[in-house]
Amino acid sequence: MTLDTVLSHIDADLPKATDRLLTLLRIPSISTDPAYKADCDTAADWLVRDLQSLGVEASKRETPGHPMVVGHADGPGPHVMFYGHYDVQPVDPLELWNNPPFEPALEDTPKGRVIRGRGSSDDKGQLMTFVEACRAWKAVHGALPVRVSLFFEGEEESGSPSLIPFLKENTAELSADIALICDTSLFGENTPAIMTTLRGMLQEEVTITGPSKDLHSGLYGGAAMNPIRVLSRVLAALHDDQGHITIPGFYDGVPVLDPEVARQWDALNFDHTAFLGAVGLAEPAGETDRTVLEQLWSRPTCEVNGIWGGYTGDGFKTVLPSEAHAKISFRLVGQQDPFAIRESFRNMVQDMLPADCTVTFDGHGASPASQMSTDHPAFEKARKALSDEWPNPAAYIGCGGSIPIAGYFKDYLDMDAMLIGFAKDDDQIHSPNEKYDLESFHKGIRSWARILAELAT
């Protein structure tokens, strides 16, 4: 079975593959918002039918949340398990989208053709690169070069509450020799990457209550404690002047950066001025004694993702509110323990409150960081296949994001994972006007076709 004919088929079939992706993108499968529950179901059904159409034995599996999709296709040689997620982020602020987020379209830009729409990059477009590679192998040779399982989740953007129970209940079915995950970025325009470190995640929603009801700031202002003032003090205290996070014990388990890895990262000549300049910034905001690449790949963070309290409408209302709220997330590295940090964070907030204010915490996701071992031979095979497809050789890199699935595969299925993706930094994932370059989609499909061939050797 030759690879070249598969690659040619991919090139010829690209318009149809793009149409299939556009169909999937039209389904508004926002997993965090209960209003879109039926749409998540529709997306899962669509994927089951699409896998079945190419000869994969696929089924939808119900969970207490959104369904999983699982498929299997026989083949010779090693057994790989591919993971992606069909759910997408919310779309607000809607007014910043140039076109409706679920009416995707091809668009010509100065940097090339792009597929515009929510989920085009994260993760429907990436997920479909693998499906299309399988389709091409099947079309040309009637079979896959290796044994393949596929596993699609619908809760990745909302904390994956059903994932671990599902892995535990289906260990035998989901286990393979290695996992393939397509939810990450290229290192650069022409440089593919395999991510070997991923930050973990801890999410906390905080509500501070002062007075028992909203008050008139003229009648009570000065004498009654304002919970926004308390919340501001708490949030301001989370970082010191050097950008370090001040929660007691927060840095326990943060590893010293391996000098060899530091050397590799230096060799990447990462242009942090351009990276920050692209989003209107100039000054690195993290720990002042770390490079920007370290801040992004090897150091933990604390970010306020949302804040609200009091009157936020037009005009002015001199209210002294009863409550103030914030959503705070932490990216974790190395051996940092999300549950220990949750407890320390909560204690710190509690200790900062005036005696007559109260706080409630609503804990969302909590997952530790992942560090892949590259000992498995599949890593070097994938690196060769990627280097064959792209202008520059593939790199092992770190990632600031949190894809806890890789750690779960290790913990629950005893399986290493290769994180390979084709997104670009300007894809605006989680933001208005998300896009996926047509080149990412096309060369992504070709990359997986090559990787499947290489894994069969």
Next chain:
Amino acid sequence: MTLDTVLSHIDADLPKATDRLLTLLRIPSISTDPAYKADCDTAADWLVRDLQSLGVEASKRETPGHPMVVGHADGPGPHVMFYGHYDVQPVDPLELWNNPPFEPALEDTPKGRVIRGRGSSDDKGQLMTFVEACRAWKAVHGALPVRVSLFFEGEEESGSPSLIPFLKENTAELSADIALICDTSLFGENTPAIMTTLRGMLQEEVTITGPSKDLHSGLYGGAAMNPIRVLSRVLAALHDDQGHITIPGFYDGVPVLDPEVARQWDALNFDHTAFLGAVGLAEPAGETDRTVLEQLWSRPTCEVNGIWGGYTGDGFKTVLPSEAHAKISFRLVGQQDPFAIRESFRNMVQDMLPADCTVTFDGHGASPASQMSTDHPAFEKARKALSDEWPNPAAYIGCGGSIPIAGYFKDYLDMDAMLIGFAKDDDQIHSPNEKYDLESFHKGIRSWARILAELAT
């Protein structure tokens, strides 16, 4: 003309007077929200017709914002000008109202009968106490005991943008011997009050911009500055640990409390534990070296009335937002200059920003504090009339709220103002479930009937 027959008429007419107030309360005249512009107009029209029905020569006066209502009724003796406002505060959070805010009703509570609904206390109910007193005088004697002008505004809750131009254009028509303003509270259940000090107000809306668009906190977190972090630092820095406000020059013009006034205030035996306890608090939040009454009546404040940024919906979105916003108001005393403080505040915020973050300011209301002189003989006459109506003698007191109109009457019409009101601390003005005690309404009408009689002497 005897007062007793007027008071008897008021007692007998109370059900009808209450019905008239309920009709006015049904008009949702929220001045700060453009969606209610027509309703503000409707409220003004209703008042014009009501004044005309009792023989007052009344008219609606257009402004660039909401209309004014002006009326005149001849009479012997001195000329008084009564001021009130027909606009009301927004009603959110709507879900905390037990009944719709604009479907007012009488309600029996353990503490007596109340009129429940937005504006019942602030200021439609208070405004109507004076109108009903005039109606009773007219009904019984066919005439008022003094010459009366009435002036109702529809922008008091939204910074009164049209007020000063209107005063300047209608100086001769609006000037009188003294102004009467009904927008304040009793000192206690049984103790009426004339307010002689009022705090001023400065309102600022702040928007801090970090990245040029919303970012993924995994891809950028740690390296890109989060504007909520910057805003929190700014807000946390506005007060020191002793509750003092830290804006440079903020306390310029704050007077030392007159020892005689301090003595009077001590004599009021204000129960700050009960005052704070009623709203679920125990610790005074203001300057630690001041009594609660000083914090409320004689000291300036800084409150965050609203804050928002990032994702505030259900679930979690790991966004690193482009913008963070806050609405901040300052209550001012003595000779504090709102415009100098605005400039100093803006400079302080600007100085706290990282070099690559920007801030924009949207200035709302700005008015200095007022200090009435009680030399005008009307003050002692009103104090006698109030003391005749209520169980305890009337007191001259301070007020934490800001009613800039009193200062404007002095500045633009060269007229002293007497601030007399019948609201109670538990009226929940600006909050859900606003109410006005039927006793406040009834004895308020009787109080004005007595004051008009006393001013004629």
